[in-house]
Amino acid sequence: MTGKNVTLRLLDKADREILKLPRPVKGAIYDFQHKFKTNPDSAGLRLKQLQGHDKLHSARVNDEYRALLLRLADDDWLIVSVKHRKDVYAHLDRLTYSVNRVTGGIEYVDLQVVQEEVLTPSASRTTAPAEPARPAESARPAESAEPAAPEPLFAKWSEQQLTDLGVAASLVPVVAALTTEDQLLGLVEYAPQLTGEVLLALYDGKAYDDVLEQVTAPVAVPDPVDPEDFRAAVERPATIVTTTDDALREALEGEDFGRWKVFLHPTQAKLVARDYSGPARVGGGPGTGKTIVALHRVKHLVERLPAGRTKPVLLTTYNKNLAADLRSRLLALGGEALLSRVEISHVDQLALRTVREAEPGNRKRIVDEAQAVREWRSLLDELGEDGWDAEFLHDEWTQVILGQAVTSRTDYFRARRAGRGRTVSRAERAEIWQLAERFTQRLDRLGVQTWDQIAERAAQLETARARRIQDIDRRREEAGGLDNIHVADGSGGWLRYRYRHIVVDEAQDLRPAHWKMLRAMTAPDRNDLFLVGDTHQRIYKNQVTLGSLGVNIRGRSSKLSLSYRTTRQILRSALNVLGEEKYDDLDGSAETLAGYRSVLSGDVPDLHQLADWTDEREAIAALIESWGEVPHEQIAIAVPTNDMAREVAYTLREHGIMALEIGPDGPLGDSGVHIGTMFRFKGLEYQRMIIAGVTDGLVPRADVQRRRATDPARHRTEMQRARSLLFVAATRARDSLDVFWHGEPSPFLKELIEVRPPVAA
Numbered sequence: 001m002t003g004k005n006v007t008l009r010l011l012d013k014a015d016r017e018i019l020k021l022p023r024p025v026k027g028a029i030y031d032f033q034h035k036f037k038t039n040p041d042s043a044g045l046r047l048k049q050l051q052g053h054d055k056l057h058s059a060r061v062n063d064e065y066r067a068l069l070l071r072l073a074d075d076d077w078l079i080v081s082v083k084h085r086k087d088v089y090a091h092l093d094r095l096t097y098s099v100n101r102v103t104g105g106i107e108y109v110d111l112q113v114v115q116e117e118v119l120t121p122s123a124s125r126t127t128a129p130a131e132p133a134r135p136a137e138s139a140r141p142a143e144s145a146e147p148a149a150p151e152p153l154f155a156k157w158s159e160q161q162l163t164d165l166g167v168a169a170s171l172v173p174v175v176a177a178l179t180t181e182d183q184l185l186g187l188v189e190y191a192p193q194l195t196g197e198v199l200l201a202l203y204d205g206k207a208y209d210d211v212l213e214q215v216t217a218p219v220a221v222p223d224p225v226d227p228e229d230f231r232a233a234v235e236r237p238a239t240i241v242t243t244t245d246d247a248l249r250e251a252l253e254g255e256d257f258g259r260w261k262v263f264l265h266p267t268q269a270k271l272v273a274r275d276y277s278g279p280a281r282v283g284g285g286p287g288t289g290k291t292i293v294a295l296h297r298v299k300h301l302v303e304r305l306p307a308g309r310t311k312p313v314l315l316t317t318y319n320k321n322l323a324a325d326l327r328s329r330l331l332a333l334g335g336e337a338l339l340s341r342v343e344i345s346h347v348d349q350l351a352l353r354t355v356r357e358a359e360p361g362n363r364k365r366i367v368d369e370a371q372a373v374r375e376w377r378s379l380l381d382e383l384g385e386d387g388w389d390a391e392f393l394h395d396e397w398t399q400v401i402l403g404q405a406v407t408s409r410t411d412y413f414r415a416r417r418a419g420r421g422r423t424v425s426r427a428e429r430a431e432i433w434q435l436a437e438r439f440t441q442r443l444d445r446l447g448v449q450t451w452d453q454i455a456e457r458a459a460q461l462e463t464a465r466a467r468r469i470q471d472i473d474r475r476r477e478e479a480g481g482l483d484n485i486h487v488a489d490g491s492g493g494w495l496r497y498r499y500r501h502i503v504v505d506e507a508q509d510l511r512p513a514h515w516k517m518l519r520a521m522t523a524p525d526r527n528d529l530f531l532v533g534d535t536h537q538r539i540y541k542n543q544v545t546l547g548s549l550g551v552n553i554r555g556r557s558s559k560l561s562l563s564y565r566t567t568r569q570i571l572r573s574a575l576n577v578l579g580e581e582k583y584d585d586l587d588g589s590a591e592t593l594a595g596y597r598s599v600l601s602g603d604v605p606d607l608h609q610l611a612d613w614t615d616e617r618e619a620i621a622a623l624i625e626s627w628g629e630v631p632h633e634q635i636a637i638a639v640p641t642n643d644m645a646r647e648v649a650y651t652l653r654e655h656g657i658m659a660l661e662i663g664p665d666g667p668l669g670d671s672g673v674h675i676g677t678m679f680r681f682k683g684l685e686y687q688r689m690i691i692a693g694v695t696d697g698l699v700p701r702a703d704v705q706r707r708r709a710t711d712p713a714r715h716r717t718e719m720q721r722a723r724s725l726l727f728v729a730a731t732r733a734r735d736s737l738d739v740f741w742h743g744e745p746s747p748f749l750k751e752l753i754e755v756r757p758p759v760a761a
Helices: 012-019 023-038 111-119 159-165 169-177 181-190 193-203 208-219 245-253 256-262 266-273 290-303 320-339 347-358 369-383 390-402 409-414 426-446 451-478 485-490 512-521 568-578 613-626 642-654 702-710 712-730 747-755
Strands: 007-011 056-060 065-073 076-084 095-099 106-110 280-284 313-317 342-346 365-367 448-450 501-504 529-532 557-560 606-610 635-639 659-663 673-677 686-691 733-742
Touching: 007 012, 007 023, 012 023, 012 076, 023 056, 023 065, 023 076, 076 106, 095 111, 095 169, 106 111, 106 169, 111 169, 111 181, 159 169, 159 193, 159 208, 169 181, 181 193, 193 208, 208 266, 266 290, 266 557, 280 290, 290 313, 290 320, 290 501, 290 529, 313 320, 313 347, 313 512, 320 342, 342 347, 347 451, 347 512, 365 369, 369 390, 369 426, 369 448, 390 426, 390 451, 409 426, 426 448, 448 451, 451 512, 501 512, 568 712, 568 733, 568 747, 606 613, 606 747, 613 642, 613 686, 613 733, 635 642, 642 659, 642 673, 686 712, 702 712, 712 733, 712 747, 733 747
Parallel strands: 007 076, 280 529, 280 557, 313 342, 313 501, 365 448, 501 529, 606 733, 635 673, 635 686, 659 673, 686 733
Antiparallel strands: 056 065, 065 076, 095 106
């Protein structure tokens, strides 16, 4: 066999196994794959077929370890496992591999490992039995009672039903023997991915038909599967592999970021590569890989561009922190060649650049929302107006007047106010309009402008630009395809849409004006707009209906439901925080987290109640000290206010713990525990997460609670935002979550406390 055209791939499950091996062995594996590609028949590799197997071979990695490989074709090989040599030949009959009849993907299972690690009782894996009920007086003596055999977890489903859902055939007998949650979670660690997802969904109480629709159907192949054709199976999305040297190195390095660059879930891969007839949206809960899909989508679009030096793809998101993170991730994903074709900008900066390009003399200072509300209060004080709330007026101005591009009192009388809650009469609208005019005059006089004003102006400019382009296209069509030089000159140049494709991350947080601007920046065409987001994580006030803004996603909306970050235990607690709130889908319908699940397992979140804020800070410092070797950069503390962040940082430093506050541009340093308000943690994740100050009156704020009687609709909206903020903070955690409060706990914690009381201080 010649080696020059040898293909060597690495199965996802093998990658996870390799991550646990000593570092020198990982290096040896990297060297091994080079040697194997060069000449698989090299004497030093000792390649041989394993007894009793027609496709499975072993090859020498180093003196101690062997690679197990499936031979897919003459020169096509797949690494399915790397084992110590003493473990390779002991149970050859227990090594199974097959093509899944549902997904068409290759599945490899070591039944001996499953037996030893999952089904064989051990002190570390056995669930503690529940305390037995006290026998009745008439019961037989305890010594003569036969202990009841535990009921199998999946007894109600037949073998055929399980295989129809996609459970690996070789594991069906194992599944039938499972009796505890610990055994199930142990099996998930070794089982093929679909098997684990199906079993966990059934165990969580989902109906068979729902599992079939939500878990199995999205990864099922449409055509019949040949169970003997491994060569075809390896090319299907369900066989998650890597082939290139660089990708293999990323996988062997063992970093989370390296893994996502290499391995995509089949559902993610389909969304990345799909050809959409217009704008498309991908939703899903925290940690489901929406941003990963967005980044791979950018790479997919760039790879299909014609050659050039322009940047026809825009990648944008809501804030500066996230935009910087997207840039670094995209660079790691595709290098400078990929970055050279992509414009990356947070959406407000994009709007500002658009305005300044059209109005170079506009150099007004920009004020944030908090400063704008203070100016509203100052205006009301100066006018002696005490019948209006400054925050209400600011929201009315931004969401209705600016949001709908209202330019006259008459138009304002006609403006829609859906979702604004409080009804205002015609006379009140007249008052509001007069106050809004005075407010804008005040801002002009101060030489300042708000981000809302900038976004709306950018939307107007881009919409006008798009109309000119459409007018030129119409005239060209009328002229039989010829350009009108005078029209082009009069427009200031040969106008083109700014971008061919636009990809939006954290779409739920953009303002209506942002969407109008983005819609006008790209021609309505195939694959024009691709957005990812989750309205359960909306932490700003920007609620929109995309269809009304020219972004029609009907029929092109998909949802991811498998969390790769958060454990099942943390996920359950976080979902409790959301309560029974209803969320929209960005297009006028309801959004749910139905089917949202995780195959990761860990500890239940710990709850800590302290007497006061000082005790809370001291307890947090003691907890971090107890974590010993956990890198401080993998620990984060989220709090309700900036002042509380500074106070926590001060306490940690008193204990000799380096603390880094997170600002608008990210952590203010390189090493230390990350501390910031809950708003700052959007898009981030940590090994250990602490949420502090989750006290009634802080989460939610006291002024939100006071609106219950005066403005019920606004109260509901603000309560939903507060829940979403706590939900976002809780789902930043990978391994552990600790929640602290002093005094009365937040009402959002009620169900959690009932299930799991606070730990002793």
